[in-house]
Amino acid sequence: MVVATPNPIRSEKIRNIELPIIDLSAERPEVSGLIVRACQEFGFFKVINHGVSQDVIARMESQSLEFFAKPVPEKQLAGPANPHGYGSKNIGFNGDVGEVEYLLLSTNSASISQMSNVISPHDPTPFRYGDWNPTRYLIKFETDLLVVPSISCELYFDPKLLVLDSSAARRYVEAVRGLACEILELMAEGLWVSDTSAFSRLIRAADSDSLLRLNHYPPLTEDSDKSPSSFRRIGFGEHTDPQILTVLRSNGVGGLQISLEDGVWIPVAPDSSAFCVNVGDVLQAMTNGRFVSVRHRALANSYQPRMSMAYFGAPSLHARVCSPPELVTPQRPRLYRTFTWAEYKKAVYTLRLGDGRLNIFRSRTVDEE
Numbered sequence: 001m002v003v004a005t006p007n008p009i010r011s012e013k014i015r016n017i018e019l020p021i022i023d024l025s026a027e028r029p030e031v032s033g034l035i036v037r038a039c040q041e042f043g044f045f046k047v048i049n050h051g052v053s054q055d056v057i058a059r060m061e062s063q064s065l066e067f068f069a070k071p072v073p074e075k076q077l078a079g080p081a082n083p084h085g086y087g088s089k090n091i092g093f094n095g096d097v098g099e100v101e102y103l104l105l106s107t108n109s110a111s112i113s114q115m116s117n118v119i120s121p122h123d124p125t126p127f128r129y130g131d132w133n134p135t136r137y138l139i140k141f142e143t144d145l146l147v148v149p150s151i152s153c154e155l156y157f158d159p160k161l162l163v164l165d166s167s168a169a170r171r172y173v174e175a176v177r178g179l180a181c182e183i184l185e186l187m188a189e190g191l192w193v194s195d196t197s198a199f200s201r202l203i204r205a206a207d208s209d210s211l212l213r214l215n216h217y218p219p220l221t222e223d224s225d226k227s228p229s230s231f232r233r234i235g236f237g238e239h240t241d242p243q244i245l246t247v248l249r250s251n252g253v254g255g256l257q258i259s260l261e262d263g264v265w266i267p268v269a270p271d272s273s274a275f276c277v278n279v280g281d282v283l284q285a286m287t288n289g290r291f292v293s294v295r296h297r298a299l300a301n302s303y304q305p306r307m308s309m310a311y312f313g314a315p316s317l318h319a320r321v322c323s324p325p326e327l328v329t330p331q332r333p334r335l336y337r338t339f340t341w342a343e344y345k346k347a348v349y350t351l352r353l354g355d356g357r358l359n360i361f362r363s364r365t366v367d368e369e
């Protein structure tokens with residue numbers, strides 16, 4: 001007798017709620033008020049009229065598509081993800097898996113431009129510094145794909161970024177970082193924090209630890225198991241984003257879901273004119289719990305490939321995370337102790353994808369501070 005196993009995803013409750021869509025071209029006080037409300041209620045919202053040029057987005061999307069369309073052995077030259085680089089199915093270092101392949105890149109502009117200076121298509125003697133190292137990386141300039149040895153030298157750089165046209169990636173990162181800073185300043189204004197750069201300053205820092213992640217969720221293949229249980233697959237399991245703010249775009253294929261109450265998932269409709277923005281753990285801590293870092297996940301579509309591009313705005317490793325004074329009051333005592341992003345990141349990478357980490361940083365009692 002064949003016993004049908006219920007698909008855990010299918011039996012979950014799904015509720016259709018439209019996330020707030022905030023028009024950034026509206027009046028500033030109105031926009032900041034709407035953003036604050038969305039971050040308190042949902043931790044997620046969409047922005048339209050965001051000012052990021054369609055051309056910058058289109059170039060980055062086509063780079064991303066081009067990368068994922070390459071044969072696996074070529075993509076693997078940019079791996080393994082440790083944590084930066086190309087990864088497939090394995091997420092992080094603690095056994096998490098999903099139906100996703102990805103490229104995780106540091107956005108540290110100093111390191112990118114150092115590398116571009118070292119390897120320049122117009123420079124007849126491109127490799128000027130350091131000793132040769134046998135590791136091979138894919139380096140792409142304009143339309144040429146070269147496989148060259150990387151160099152190990154005292155300058156820090158992330159050669160894996162160069163699997164993409166570095167100018168497309170740099171422009172995209174600059175544009176989304178600008179958008180993230182604008183949103184963080186609107187948040188500070190809406191919360192009546194007098195230092196309106198208190199949040200944005202952290203991701204503007206030249207040594208900020210921000211990341212760009214390109215995710216590709218392949219559909220089922222011709223020879224895949226077509227039983228009902230294989231139809232809706234977990235692409236990226238449930239988690240919260242550890243950083244300050246995430247700015248995400250996807251192609252027209254849905255899959256992102258957020259969880260507001262236990263067991264109820266809310267699908268986020270794909271929208272090519274919008275960016276989806278969400279509060280990260282560090283912003284929950286910095287707002288002293290006013291804003292919520294909400295659990296979310298991505299399902300892989302059975303028929304169409306989903307692609308998403310996420311910018312994670314993070315502080316620099318040594319930056320201290322604490323709430324501005326206006327957000328700590330006798331009625332709302334400090335919820336989290338001060339910590340550095342390096343400390344938090346260490347906890348993130350020690351734990352599993354779905355583990356909560358902010359609780360480790362809760363203030364014990366006000367007296368202990």
Ligand SMILES: C=C1C[C@]23C[C@@]1(O)CC[C@H]2[C@@]12CC[C@H](O)[C@@](C)(C(=O)O1)[C@H]2[C@@H]3C(=O)O
Pocket residue numbers: 083091092093094096104211213239240241242243312348349350351352353354
């Ligand atoms: C399993 C893991 C992957 C992750 C680091 C972690 O140990 C727990 C958090 C994961 C996450 C989720 C949001 C981002 O995609 C990410 C880059 C991050 O900062 O935290 C990933 C990490 C990763 O894939 O390296």
Ligand SMILES: O=C(O)CCC(=O)C(=O)O
Pocket residue numbers: 213215236241248250255256296297298307308310
């Ligand atoms: O692909 C998506 O829509 C979500 C990806 C995500 O949550 C992440 O990369 O942290």
Ligand SMILES: [Fe+2]
Pocket residue numbers: 239240241296
């Ligand atoms: Fe996420």
